[in-house]
Amino acid sequence: MVSHSRDRPAWQSLDSGQLAVLGTAVVIVLCSAAELAAHGGLDAARPAVIFGVLIALGELFKMNMPGNREVAPISTAGALGYALLLGVGPAQVVHSPLQVAAVTAGGMFAGSLPHVAVGRSPRLDAMARRLVAATIVAFLFRPLSGHLFPADLREPDWYGALALMAAVVMVAGCVDMTIAAVIRAETVRARFGIAFVDEVKAGYLLWAATAATGMLIAVATSVMGLAALLLFTAPILTTQFAFRRYAAVRMTYLQTVRALSRVTEVGGYVETGHSHRVSRLSVATGRELGMAEEELLELEYAALMHDIGQLSLGDPIPGGATVLASPAEQRRIAELGAGVIEQTGVLDRVARIVRRQSHPYRCESETAPPLASRIIKAANAYDDLVGDSTDRDRAAAVLERLRLDSVSEYDPAVVEALGRVLDRRTLRF
Amino acid sequence: MRGLPLAAWAYVGGVVALAATLLSISSYDQVDWQILVVLAALFLICDSAPALLSIERARVSMAFSASLASVVLLGPAGAALVGACALGTWQLVPPVKRLYNGAQFVLCGWVAGTIFAVLTPDQVPVEEQIAPFAFALVAYVVTNLLLVTGILLLSRQATVRELLGEMQQLAPGLLGYGSFGLLIAGTWQAVGPVAPVLVLLPLFIARWAFAQTAAQQRAHEATLATLCQAVETKDYYTRGHSERVSRGSVMIATEIGMRPDRIEAIRFAGMLHDVGKLGVPTKVLQKEGTLSEEEFAAIQLHPMRGLEIIREIGFLDEALAGIMHHHEKLNGRGYPMGLAGEEIPEFARVISVADAFDAMTSTRSYRPAGTRAEGIAELRRCSGTDFDPAVVAAFLRALQTQGWEPPRAVVLPEGEPVETTRQDHDDPSRPLKVAGENSAW
Numbered sequence: 116m117v118s119h120s121r122d123r124p125a126w127q128s129l130d131s132g133q134l135a136v137l138g139t140a141v142v143i144v145l146c147s148a149a150e151l152a153a154h155g156g157l158d159a160a161r162p163a164v165i166f167g168v169l170i171a172l173g174e175l176f177k178m179n180m181p182g183n184r185e186v187a188p189i190s191t192a193g194a195l196g197y198a199l200l201l202g203v204g205p206a207q208v209v210h211s212p213l214q215v216a217a218v219t220a221g222g223m224f225a226g227s228l229p230h231v232a233v234g235r236s237p238r239l240d241a242m243a244r245r246l247v248a249a250t251i252v253a254f255l256f257r258p259l260s261g262h263l264f265p266a267d268l269r270e271p272d273w274y275g276a277l278a279l280m281a282a283v284v285m286v287a288g289c290v291d292m293t294i295a296a297v298i299r300a301e302t303v304r305a306r307f308g309i310a311f312v313d314e315v316k317a318g319y320l321l322w323a324a325t326a327a328t329g330m331l332i333a334v335a336t337s338v339m340g341l342a343a344l345l346l347f348t349a350p351i352l353t354t355q356f357a358f359r360r361y362a363a364v365r366m367t368y369l370q371t372v373r374a375l376s377r378v379t380e381v382g383g384y385v386e387t388g389h390s391h392r393v394s395r396l397s398v399a400t401g402r403e404l405g406m407a408e409e410e411l412l413e414l415e416y417a418a419l420m421h422d423i424g425q426l427s428l429g430d431p432i433p434g435g436a437t438v439l440a441s442p443a444e445q446r447r448i449a450e451l452g453a454g455v456i457e458q459t460g461v462l463d464r465v466a467r468i469v470r471r472q473s474h475p476y477r478c479e480s481e482t483a484p485p486l487a488s489r490i491i492k493a494a495n496a497y498d499d500l501v502g503d504s505t506d507r508d509r510a511a512a513v514l515e516r517l518r519l520d521s522v523s524e525y526d527p528a529v530v531e532a533l534g535r536v537l538d539r540r541t542l543r544f
Numbered sequence: 545m546r547g548l549p550l551a552a553w554a555y556v557g558g559v560v561a562l563a564a565t566l567l568s569i570s571s572y573d574q575v576d577w578q579i580l581v582v583l584a585a586l587f588l589i590c591d592s593a594p595a596l597l598s599i600e601r602a603r604v605s606m607a608f609s610a611s612l613a614s615v616v617l618l619g620p621a622g623a624a625l626v627g628a629c630a631l632g633t634w635q636l637v638p639p640v641k642r643l644y645n646g647a648q649f650v651l652c653g654w655v656a657g658t659i660f661a662v663l664t665p666d667q668v669p670v671e672e673q674i675a676p677f678a679f680a681l682v683a684y685v686v687t688n689l690l691l692v693t694g695i696l697l698l699s700r701q702a703t704v705r706e707l708l709g710e711m712q713q714l715a716p717g718l719l720g721y722g723s724f725g726l727l728i729a730g731t732w733q734a735v736g737p738v739a740p741v742l743v744l745l746p747l748f749i750a751r752w753a754f755a756q757t758a759a760q761q762r763a764h765e766a767t768l769a770t771l772c773q774a775v776e777t778k779d780y781y782t783r784g785h786s787e788r789v790s791r792g793s794v795m796i797a798t799e800i801g802m803r804p805d806r807i808e809a810i811r812f813a814g815m816l817h818d819v820g821k822l823g824v825p826t827k828v829l830q831k832e833g834t835l836s837e838e839e840f841a842a843i844q845l846h847p848m849r850g851l852e853i854i855r856e857i858g859f860l861d862e863a864l865a866g867i868m869h870h871h872e873k874l875n876g877r878g879y880p881m882g883l884a885g886e887e888i889p890e891f892a893r894v895i896s897v898a899d900a901f902d903a904m905t906s907t908r909s910y911r912p913a914g915t916r917a918e919g920i921a922e923l924r925r926c927s928g929t930d931f932d933p934a935v936v937a938a939f940l941r942a943l944q945t946q947g948w949e950p951p952r953a954v955v956l957p958e959g960e961p962v963e964t965t966r967q968d969h970d971d972p973s974r975p976l977k978v979a980g981e982n983s984a985w
Contacts, residue, residue: 338730358750368760
């Protein structure tokens with residue numbers, strides 16, 4: 116679904132949320148450049164340059180978290196630290212919020228150059244979000260920073276300063292996650308409320324660590340001077356290392372399940388690409404129905420492995436299409452598959468989804484299957500009957516058949532959502 | 545701890561007595577009690593939380609950071625007192641161990657504190673504390689490691705060689721988390737008890753991520769193993785084969801001294817080596833008697849089918865090569881490519897030995913399981929022609945030290961038609977019979 120953007124100018128494929136945040140970032144950059152020009156350069160150039168270098172290094176070591184979320188904790192911590200800076204050693208610093216924006220933008224630009232040099236195109240929306248967050252902190256905190264110094268003391272009132280810092284970074288964090296949610300809701304077509312909760316869940320811990328480090332850097336630089344900068348990025352380095360490994364393992368796990376779900380194809384049990392198509396269709400339908408990210412991951416796993424039970428059959432059922440098998444046979448395959456998945460000991464919820472995928476939506480003797488099972492049932496039936504054919508009439512006919520069956524077999528809401536997903540797809544091709 | 549040797553008891557007694565003496569003769573005039581209470585609480589909280597890095601006998605926790613902060617902020621006497629808090633840890637440990645740990649943290653704190661106090665006699669700015677702190681930190685870690693080594697050696701829980709290996713793993717962690725103590729101490733004068741919160745929050749979050757990583761890794765392995773088993777369920781006799789080949793490959797890899805990340809990769813490669821067998825029609829696998837050339841071609845292609853499936857996993861390329869070539873023979877008469885000698889990737893040479901040994905020592909429908917001795921004899925016989933002699937030798941050495949758990953006897957369910965293989969492509973002692981071939985494959 117990415118290919119459709121190839122033949123259009125890049126900006127036309129951006130959603131409005133992305134455009135808004137990029138526009139804001141451009142305005143920030145222009146304003147800060149104008150301010151620097153009017154001011155005739157940087158206030159206190161040395162700390163500005165050193166913080167800029169830290170931000171650049173952070174950009175260099177940015178990483179991707181699960182859900183393809185780009186983060187650069189060290190860069191963000193550096194930018195927050197510079198925005199919250201009260202002094203360098205004994206000397207008080209009074210740089211303007213726009214100077215913070217200029218230093219952050221400069222550092223980010225320098226840090227992305229190596230990425231561009233090796234052919235990785237920068238994720239502009241993620242970078243713009245980082246710039247906006249740092250600018251918000253600077254605009255909220257810097258005007259107040261002068262008031263934090265009691266009249267007769269050189270030392271700031273630290274507890275007051277810390278409270279203000281914490282409040283400001285929290286506000287910036289909320290704004291950042293809101294922007295992220297708007298962008299995500301548009302790109303993956305999820306609802307905003309659900310996307311927001313997903314963003315908060317995915318990002319709050321890393322944001323907390325980043326914010327704490329930003330505050331720590333600000334405090335330490337005021338106490339010990341610029342030498343502290345190097346020492347005090349050590350905690351966030353540890354955090355970054357830990358999260359990078361976490362993201363890598365999550366990725367490998369997903370790849371393993373995606374790859375091994377193909378054993379049924381290689382074994383000739385199902386048509387080539389069936390598991391992948393069913394999982395893509397299921398996830399899109401689940402999102403349409405407002406499922407959260409965690410549930411979508413389980414849905415994806417279950418959809419990928421929904422036919423794994425066929426491995427226990429001696430011979431493939433004809434054509435591999437479970438929808439054409441007898442209900443008893445379908446149930447048996449689902450049971451066998453769930454049994455296999457249960458053996459992992461870690462995917463119990465996925466096993467439950469797979470077990471009930473063959474159950475009819477309305478049945479007097481038992482409760483309705485979970486939503487994920489209903490989605491897989493419909494997506495599987497659709498793919499069994501349409502396959503990789505791109506014939507629109509056939510697709511429409513199959514969808515009509517599912518609609519007719521939705522009195523008892525399929526959940527009408529799921530079939531409608533599936534229909535909307537397929538409509539969009541047809542329009543896009 | 546019961547049955548501790550006499551020497552170990554004496555050692556524990558000595559350390560505890562020394563710590564108690566130090567605590568009783570120290571002067572606490574200069575200790576700031578407010579800081580002490582906060583750091584002691586911090587020490588206990590960190591020590592009772594799950595460890596950041598833990599190996600069988602030792603753990604690194606953020607209590608180290610608290611302890612080293614007390615070295616700077618409180619001096620020798622205070623640092624010793626903070627160390628004594630280990631007595632009150634919430635972890636479940638036997639009383640002797642609790643007492644010993646407390647005593648050794650007292651000694652570590654006191655030694656490091658003394659060194660730091662001697663090197664910085666007056667109040668100096670934080671930048672000038674870095675070098676003295678580094679000395680104190682090293683002294684702390686060395687004292688700690690020495691004391692732990694002493695008790696482990698005397699109680700005969702570990703050998704010197706094992707301990708050296710573990711120390712190499714532990715020392716960087718200890719030094720790293722210890723050095724955060726300076727960060728806490730450095731910002732303490734400005735923000736007081738908020739300093740440890742700011743320093744340790746990112747670390748606590750990192751620990752959460754480490755724990756998640758470990759959980760995901762376990763889940764990944766369990767899922768992989770289960771899916772491999774699912775592939776094997778077709779055949780009663782090959783159940784558990786992947787698991788055992790994986791274990792055997794790891795034994796060999798460890799024996800020939802592969803790097804840990806490569807060992808990890810070969811573990812997965814061993815597990816997945818036969819996934820492509822699913823692409824071989826059941827009737828070919830179950831055929832008795834001579835295989836036609838097409839049928840044999842289907843078998844020969846199974847490593848490629850396996851590769852097709854797992855290529856998408858972000859593996860080391862080496863693991864892929866290992867799976868693709870695990871049926872190559874040293875003399876160039878294997879499949880699918882007919883590579884010979886050094887052309888065969890190392891992973892493939894390792895996996896093929898484990899694979900063949902397991903096939904020979906497992907029951908097959910056409911013969912009972914071979915004994916371990918028979919398997920070894922067969923490996924020796926084919927060493928140099930089929931298998932890399934160095935790999936075979938490493939496997940035999942590993943067999944002697946670690947042993948081998950052969951598959952349990954196969955009990956076929958009665959009354960149902962059962963699917964079993966009639967010929968095993970992995971079994972070098974009984975080559976596949978192929979029409980038009982009179983040489984053994």
